[in-house]
């Protein structure tokens with residue numbers, strides 16, 4: 004960034020602009036553990052107008068802009084590889100409108116989903132996308148995030164009705180409609196969802212809301228092998244039990260959880276299942292069916308929790324798994340895969356992954372949103388242990404090749420960032436040229452979050 | 460089309476190409492009733508390769524190509540305003556693969572949804588998008604069609620996992636993934652869904668399937684006024700009864716149905732509701748709740764049907780409403796609006812529409828997928844009665860302006876075609892420029908279904 008650009012920013016934004024080293028450091032990284040660099044400056048936007056002016060100045064002075072929300076992304080999406088301005092949207096965090104009669108809310112992009120849910124509870128409604136971190140709706144839309152609720156309610160892509168977006172150069176458009184459905188022209192919403200801030204900056208979202216389920220039961224089912232647990236997940240889905248959540252953690256995950264939480268769960272591959280029904284009688288029926296099915300599939304036990312407190316306790320283990328696993332390897336770095344395949348292929352790829360990890364003598368555990376066919380392998384190694392990192396990358400590559408051959412994707416929910424760009428040619432073939440065309444159309448000067456998604 | 464182009468097509472395609480007047484006539488129109496013109500030739504494609512070669516020849520000889528499927532669209536989408544080749548995809552009608560374990564099927568674009576559903580029944584699965592006509596999946600994707608199932612399962616946009624698309628010039632890409640979710644790059648699927656054949660030709664679709672609900676009940680509830688019926692529809696949705704279907708027909712609709720079907724239903728504005736549950740006990744509970752709610756909202760009766768035969772009889776009236784209404788005005792032309800608003804605004808816009816129609820002394824009836832906030836006004840007038848058509852257009856314009864002011868859309872499901880292009884500047888503002896950019900990016904020579912969607 005030139006000194007002129009910096010002083011133009013400073014003249015327009017005053018105290019909202021920061022070049023304090025600690026602020027630059029905090030905005031030069033995300034949760035990927037990839038090597039970080041600093042942006043030249045950080046702007047704390049307070050309004051759409053701030054965003055418009057920032058993108059106008061970016062165009063005028065040709066500096067990159069990297070939208071920044073809650074900072075929880077995992078693929079290097081936030082790293083300012085070419086420097087520039089980190090555009091922090093976390094202070095644009097107002098819930099603008101809740102319309103219970105239309106099951107929708109309009110929010111600024113910095114609102115986090117736990118905060119939105121606190122605001123919705125009095126209405127008996129909730130927002131179902133719940134990544135493991137306290138992410139913002141703008142960031143979640145930009146990575147097409149999901150979480151445990153996606154198996155029942157879909158991902159961010161399925162929740163967004165309308166977006167306001169500032170385009171490079173500062174033009175503001177509205178994409179989509181507040182109506183639940185529309186066939187009026189090309190769908191621009193879905194261009195920006197999952198675009199990781201490379202095509203425009205989201206300044207407002209209208210999203211769908213859902214009624215809080217009235218009767219719920221949570222189950223914990225350990226199995227002998229991770230393959231058996233995966234096969235049971237497929238059986239639960241195929242039986243059309245329509246679970247609210249369906250999660251897997253392997254034996255090492257349980258070991259980590261017991262250590263982290265002081266619990267004493269059996270250290271076996273475990274499924275967590277949540278079932279809902281509109282009536283108590285209906286829930287009893289569904290639970291009986293699910294219990295039988297899990298036992299038939301080899302569950303060693305089916306522990307059920309009905310009260311909110313018991314359910315929270317049962318879910319705690321799964322929710323903290325990521326940090327519990329990291330804590331198992333102090334001083335190590337970790338790397339998470341994010342493959343997703345058509346559900347009927349899940350047992351096959353999980354068996355393959357488990358075998359490949361063991362054969363290569365790697366330390367890794369397996370967890371995931373298996374009801375969607377999505378699972379993560381969390382690899383651990385010491386930061387400088389290049390030989391091990393090379394073996395990890397090799398296993399990662401073969402797993403990904405298999406997932407793509409099975410019709411799957413290299414990223415079920417985390418996005419591409421810097422990290423997965425190398426998989427896109429294999430996954431998309433000629434479609435990658437169309438993606439490049441879209442980037443050139445919307446951001447001809449390549450100033451918005453450069454270096455992300457598209458391989459060089 | 461030049462004679463050279465025609466002979467190149469003929470040399471490549473032989474008997475698959477037709478210039479027979481009856482064939483040209485049939486391919487020069489859709490169900491819009493708009494003035495039709497003939498294409499220069501019709502090609503019956505049998506494979507993706509045929510589509511590739513047709514688009515290569517189109518690029519080489521600069522003739523327009525209009526994809527044509529089941530021909531049921533309502534907005535002039537199929538009218539070859541600049542002549543050219545009608546590319547008939549109805550013979551590409553193979554169901555390629557059904558994967559019950561992943562709840563997905565892969566089909567060629569000419570497969571109709573009733574045919575797909577016949578193939579799915581043995582698996583206990585179904586495809587939920589059901590427009591009133593026997594439409595094809597390729598055509599339905601291209602208009603982002605919906606129908607009675609959308610209130611519960613969403614529209615075509617929500618069902619498509621992956622598309623194969625031939626781009627202008629003949630390049631083939633794959634968009635999306637067979638995994639249930641993906642965050643791997645820009646979403647190209649949604650560019651082609653709802654694009655009405657203006658950006659590419661769909662040659663294969665992988666779509667989501669759903670388990671057939673096990674216990675169902677259908678209800679018919681007449682009301683004193685259409686406003687009361689609309690308010691009840693909102694109440695049913697707000698109570699989170701999650702109906703499978705929720706449809707409205709006004710008093711004139713019932714008159715038309717009784718005449719057409721020989722039935723004797725009360726000739727009052729009527730809601731049709733379908734409820735489902737995983738258990739008989741659950742269904743009883745939901746039905747009791749819904750009955751109470753409808754009676755509280757002013758339903759004059761709540762007639763329930765449980766057996767498949769009774770349900771089919773009860774739904775027949777709603778399914779045939781469009782043709783029943785047309786039959787009420789022999790020799791008249793008709794025009795259908797397709798507004799969709801956030802649900803809590805539905806009673807207001809329906810009251811407004813009813814009043815505007817009556818004030819203008821027009822003949823029109825009101826029906827729709829009201830659970831989505833989507834309703835149609837079907838206007839009737841004699842073809843040459845210009846004064847009446849002008850009044851119709853004026854009422855249509857004011858209704859549309861109100862829908863847009865309420866955050867809604869000019870098209871909930873039928874698409875834009877020729878007919879609604881005039882509403883797009885008001886609905887989309889500057890976003891229309893981005894849409895023009897997308898068209899120019901993908902179809903720089905403007906050869907694919909020219910003159911549709913984008914206003915001149």
Ligand SMILES: Cc1cc2nc3c(=O)[nH]c(=O)nc-3n(C[C@H](O)[C@H](O)[C@H](O)COP(=O)(O)OP(=O)(O)OC[C@H]3O[C@@H](n4cnc5c(N)ncnc54)[C@H](O)[C@@H]3O)c2cc1C
Nearest residue numbers: 072073074075076080134135139141142143145149200205
């Ligand atoms: C412990 C842990 C668990 C996680 N679990 C899950 C999980 O279960 N599922 C899942 O999907 N993810 C998960 N994640 C990843 C992460 O939470 C998601 O990617 C999330 O969507 C990021 O949101 P954020 O608000 O932190 O955005 P950031 O990380 O700040 O930004 C994400 C991307 O969006 C862009 N961006 C942000 N705001 C905007 C805006 N307003 N306009 C345009 N672009 C914008 C940024 O430039 C960046 O490219 C997890 C992460 C952690 C650390």
Ligand SMILES: Cc1cc2nc3c(=O)[nH]c(=O)nc-3n(C[C@H](O)[C@H](O)[C@H](O)COP(=O)(O)OP(=O)(O)OC[C@H]3O[C@@H](n4cnc5c(N)ncnc54)[C@H](O)[C@@H]3O)c2cc1C
Nearest residue numbers: 528529530531532536590591595597598599601605656661
């Ligand atoms: C009585 C009646 C009731 C209806 N009810 C509904 C309803 O409830 N809901 C609803 O949404 N619609 C409804 N419609 C409208 C119509 O059925 C839908 O628009 C349907 O999606 C059209 O499908 P089709 O196969 O007939 O396509 P066509 O009419 O043949 O084509 C539709 C459009 O898609 C393009 N196209 C077709 N195939 C392809 C392809 N493979 N690749 C690219 N482009 C392609 C065409 O160029 C055209 O622009 C109704 C129509 C009638 C006549």
